[in-house]
Structures are given as structure tokens and as C-alpha cells.
Amino acid sequence: MKYVVIIERGENNLSAYVPDLPGCVATGDNEEDLLHLMKEAIELHLRGMREDGDAIPQPSASAAYVNV
Numbered sequence: 803m804k805y806v807v808i809i810e811r812g813e814n815n816l817s818a819y820v821p822d823l824p825g826c827v828a829t830g831d832n833e834e835d836l837l838h839l840m841k842e843a844i845e846l847h848l849r850g851m852r853e854d855g856d857a858i859p860q861p862s863a864s865a866a867y868v869n870v
């Protein structure tokens with residue numbers, strides 16, 4: 803499955819979340835580290851959902867840029 807990851811820049815690091823998986827978040831010093839940690843967070847989140855018997859949501863979020 804391929805989930806959209808939203809990345810936000812903070813003063814000292816980056817953070818990310820997955821709109822389709824509420825509560826699935828990660829932070830990192832740079833984008834490469836952040837995406838690696840986010841992949842691990844998604845895998846852990848999905849594993850926990852499976853163990854709890856929760857339905858795994860299908861990816862449905864999308865992202866786009868708008869020029870203004």
C-alpha cells in the first residue's frame with residue numbers, strides 16, 4: 803500500500819503524519835531520515851491495528867500543489 807505522508811518543517815526538525823492513519827507520526831532531522839522513520843511508524847501502526855483486529859484503511863488521501 804502507498805500512503806500519503808504530509809511533511810512539515812519546524813524550527814529545528816521535520817515532522818510528518820499520515821492523513822489516512824490518525825496518530826501515525828514521526829520526526830527527523832532531515833527528509834531522508836524522516837521518511838525512513840515514517841515508513842517504520844506506518845509499519846508499526848498497521849501491525850498494531852492488525853493485532854487489535856481493526857480494519858486497515860485503504861489509502862485515500864491525496865496531495866497537490868497550487869500556484870498562487
